Amino acid sequence: MKTLSRRKLITTGLSAAAGFTGLAVASRLSSRYGLIPPDSAGFYGPGETLTYAAQRLLTTHSLAREFSRGSISTMPFANEVPPLGADFKLHQAAGFSEWRLTVDGMVARPLSLSLSDLRHLSVRSQITEVACEEGWSYIAEWIGTPLIDVLLEAGILPQARYLVYFSIDRDWWESIDMADALHPQTLLTWGMNNGDLPVPFGGPLRMRLPRQLGYKSLKYIHHLTATDSLKRFGQGLGSAEPEAGYSWFAGI
Amino acid sequence: MPARTCRLAAHPAIVWLISRHSVGALWYAPRVTPTTAARTVEAPRHSALVRVTHWLTVLCVFALLLSGAEIIVSHPRFYWGETGNVNIPPLFTIPIPSSRRTVPTGYSYVMPDQNGWSRSLHFQTAWLLVFTGLAYGAAGLWSGHIKNDLLPTPAQRRWPAYRDRILRYLRRSPPDPAEELSYNVLQRTAYLAVIFLLFPLLIWTGLALSPSFDSAFPATVHLLGGRQSARTLHFFLSAALILFVIAHVTMVALSGFRSRMRAIVTGRALPTEKRP
Numbered sequence: 405m406k407t408l409s410r411r412k413l414i415t416t417g418l419s420a421a422a423g424f425t426g427l428a429v430a431s432r433l434s435s436r437y438g439l440i441p442p443d444s445a446g447f448y449g450p451g452e453t454l455t456y457a458a459q460r461l462l463t464t465h466s467l468a469r470e471f472s473r474g475s476i477s478t479m480p481f482a483n484e485v486p487p488l489g490a491d492f493k494l495h496q497a498a499g500f501s502e503w504r505l506t507v508d509g510m511v512a513r514p515l516s517l518s519l520s521d522l523r524h525l526s527v528r529s530q531i532t533e534v535a536c537e538e539g540w541s542y543i544a545e546w547i548g549t550p551l552i553d554v555l556l557e558a559g560i561l562p563q564a565r566y567l568v569y570f571s572i573d574r575d576w577w578e579s580i581d582m583a584d585a586l587h588p589q590t591l592l593t594w595g596m597n598n599g600d601l602p603v604p605f606g607g608p609l610r611m612r613l614p615r616q617l618g619y620k621s622l623k624y625i626h627h628l629t630a631t632d633s634l635k636r637f638g639q640g641l642g643s644a645e646p647e648a649g650y651s652w653f654a655g656i
Numbered sequence: 657m658p659a660r661t662c663r664l665a666a667h668p669a670i671v672w673l674i675s676r677h678s679v680g681a682l683w684y685a686p687r688v689t690p691t692t693a694a695r696t697v698e699a700p701r702h703s704a705l706v707r708v709t710h711w712l713t714v715l716c717v718f719a720l721l722l723s724g725a726e727i728i729v730s731h732p733r734f735y736w737g738e739t740g741n742v743n744i745p746p747l748f749t750i751p752i753p754s755s756r757r758t759v760p761t762g763y764s765y766v767m768p769d770q771n772g773w774s775r776s777l778h779f780q781t782a783w784l785l786v787f788t789g790l791a792y793g794a795a796g797l798w799s800g801h802i803k804n805d806l807l808p809t810p811a812q813r814r815w816p817a818y819r820d821r822i823l824r825y826l827r828r829s830p831p832d833p834a835e836e837l838s839y840n841v842l843q844r845t846a847y848l849a850v851i852f853l854l855f856p857l858l859i860w861t862g863l864a865l866s867p868s869f870d871s872a873f874p875a876t877v878h879l880l881g882g883r884q885s886a887r888t889l890h891f892f893l894s895a896a897l898i899l900f901v902i903a904h905v906t907m908v909a910l911s912g913f914r915s916r917m918r919a920i921v922t923g924r925a926l927p928t929e930k931r932p
Contacts, residue, residue: 541738
């Protein structure tokens with residue numbers, strides 16, 4: 405029988421200690437800093453959690469790439485949208501003059517804003533890329549009101565942890581954490597390439613998150629809710645996408 | 657360090673527990689003592705590190721290729737530069753039906769959408785592969801596996817060494833007895849290229865497709881020429897990996913599938929001359 409060498413003993417001991425310390429620190433950090441996504445259960449939970457935690461540790465404050473005016477796609481692709489209901493058609497016929505964005509939940513002053521109210525609140529334009537999970541992409545100039553300005557106007561409460569946003573199509577809803585909700589490039593978009601936002605591209609109002617895949621940039625937004633828990637919404641997985649098997653966090 | 661601090665650790669029970677006769681067997685390369693070697697026909701070939709990381713890599717590569725192919729089905733068109741979509745002429749198209757109605761493929765039917773689980777499997781497996789690779793790299797550097805087994809020996813670092821080994825393959829000459837216990841120059845070069853070039857490039861081009869990662873490290877995608885270039889390169893690198901897998905499995909089959917599989921599972925190999 406070969407005796408245990410001292411070097412091997414010290415190395416094994418140190419790596420075991422480092423491993424356990426690492427795990428303990430990781431679990432403590434992740435619970436304190438919200439590094440666990442709402443869809444962290446299930447077979448793919450470990451992957452979802454690793455991706456989300458790594459992105460929150462690395463890229464919480466980073467800015468999505470912005471492009472020059474010359475790189476705007478001349479042939480953007482709107483993707484197909486499900487047939488829009490009678491409600492939407494009425495709004496469309498009225499030129500969206502009656503479209504309201506309601507803001508409620510964990511806010512001091514619930515709001516109901518028209519598109520004109522939004523335009524008067526603040527304006528930001530940015531040239532960013534839409535990248536679809538299928539693989540295609542295009543670049544456009546997006547003009548809108550930063551979500552953070554709407555949330556500050558509504559007096560978002562410090563205990564809010566997520567922002568849930570709803571399309572007029574009832575099957576279509578999404579949520580983001582506060583890092584994305586308060587991010588300067590998260591835009592309630594009502595204009596595209598120097599015009600109104602066309603309906604196929606999400607007009608009159610689309611949430612644009614250039615740091616995540618296209619499906620987080622929900623079209624036809626009419627309702628925002630600030631919350632401290634996603635458990636009450638749908639199946640509690642954070643949005644409609646995880647219920648269909650897709651990741652809640654789409655920054656990859 | 658004084659000897660008595662190690663007294664507890666040197667207790668026979670603990671030594672046995674960590675030794676290769678017990679749990680420790682997982683971590684030690686199989687080693688045959690001279691007296692046993694005389695009686696057995698088997699020789700050690702792959703350490704536990706190589707065997708465990710090899711099969712984890714097999715699992716990961718299989719899942720990544722399967723889910724990657726499934727993701728391609730949703731848009732089997734490839735572009736060059738930053739942007740690309742169905743309104744833009746592609747660099748090339750894979751002639752398969754798509755799982756999206758919006759993609760013109762020439763087929764009249766649409767495949768079922770399998771992107772949800774495919775994407776989750778792709779990223780979860782990518783994480784496992786990264787951890788496997790880090791463990792392999794760290795342990796391989798520490799143990800000398802990379803330096804001794806993979807880096808071509810000084811005698812092999814010459815073009816004639818490559819030429820000679822290629823000629824031996826072409827003539828179907830039996831392997832040199834030394835090759836029973838160590839890799840030849842072509843194996844070393846191929847393994848080094850896959851481990852330290854192909855996999856890192858696959859990870860790089862994959863990370864370049866993450867919009868969040870690009871926001872923090874934009875050079876990741878700029879150096880590749882844009883998002884669509886990164887996607888196309890990711891595809892070609894995967895194709896290169898498939899070519900390696902085909903060549904690797906073919907060579908295993910040609911040099912004795914049973915004995916090679918036995919070696920990568922149990923760690924021991926039968927020398928050629930004693931093989932039944």
